[in-house]
Amino acid sequence: MREKLTTIAFDADDTLWHTERFFRLTQAHFAALLRDFTEPDHLEARLLEAERRNISHYGYGIKGFVLSMIETAIEVTDEKVPASVIAELMAAGREMLNHPIELLPHATEAVETLASTHKILLITKGDLIDQERKLAQSGLGDVFDWVEIVSHKTSDIYRTVFAQHGDGPERAMMVGDSMRSDIVPAIAVGSWAAHVPQSNVWELERAEAPSHSSRFHSLESLQMLPDLVKTIG
Structure with missing residues (x-):
C-alpha cells in the first residue's frame, strides 16, 4: 500500500x-532615525499601513520593506526627511540583503x-x-x-x-x-x-x-x- x-x-x-528578527532590528533603527519627528508606536503603525498598501506593487521581501520605510519617512516628516536618513535606510536594506543566513x-x-x-x-x-x-x-x-x-x-x-x-x-x-x-x-x-x-x-x-x-x-x-x-x- x-x-x-x-x-x-x-x-x-x-x-x-531566521528572517523576521532582522526586519525587527532594522525597524528599530528606523525608529531611532526618526525619533525627532514622531513617536515609535505611531511610526510602526504608519509603516504597517505602507507595507499593506505596497505589497501588491512591490511584493514581499527586503526591497519592498525598504521602499515602505522611505515612503513612511517622507509622510511622517511632511517631506522634510533629510537625505542622510534616506541614505541610511538604503544602507540598512543592503546590509539585510547581504546578511548571512x-x-x-x-x-x-x-x-x-x-x-x-x-x-x-x-x-x-x-x-x-x-x-x-x-x-x-x-x-x-x-x-x-x-x-x-x-x-x-x-x-x-x-x-x-x-x-x-x-x-x-x-x-x-x-x-x-x-x-x-x-x-x-x-x-x-x-x-x-x-x-x-x-x-x-x-x-x-x-x-x-x-x-x-x-x-x-x-x-x-x-x-x-x-x-x-x-x-x-
Whole structure:
C-alpha cells in the first residue's frame, strides 16, 4: 500500500532560517532615525499601513520593506526627511540583503530525515534573487526535489504545485511559521499543515488557526516533524 502522505513542502523564511528578527532590528533603527519627528508606536503603525498598501506593487521581501520605510519617512516628516536618513535606510536594506543566513534549530535534520522517505519541496515567497541567495547559503538546496519561489502563497498555488510536483494536495503537507500564508491556504485545498510558530510574527501574516481541521497540527519545533509524519503514514 502506498503511503497516505508522500510530499512534504517547507516554507523558508522563519521556518528554516531566521528572517523576521532582522526586519525587527532594522525597524528599530528606523525608529531611532526618526525619533525627532514622531513617536515609535505611531511610526510602526504608519509603516504597517505602507507595507499593506505596497505589497501588491512591490511584493514581499527586503526591497519592498525598504521602499515602505522611505515612503513612511517622507509622510511622517511632511517631506522634510533629510537625505542622510534616506541614505541610511538604503544602507540598512543592503546590509539585510547581504546578511548571512542563520538556520533555525533542527532545520537541517528535519529536511534531511524526511528527504529519505518523502518527496521534499520548498515553497517560499519573496524576492527571487534574495531567496535564491539564502537557499544557496543554507546548504539545503540539493536536498529539495523542487523549489518554487512565488510572489504570493494562495490555495491555487498549493493546488498547482502539489499536483505538478507531488501526488496532489491531499497527499501533501505544508510546513511553515505563517498561519496566513503557509497553513490556512494549504488546509483549504485538503493538504496537511504543520504550524511551527516563531516568537516574532509580522502582523500581516497573522490569521485564525484552522483548528476545525484534523489535518492541522501545531509543533513546538521542527524536531517534532519527523515523528508527526510517521504517525500520519
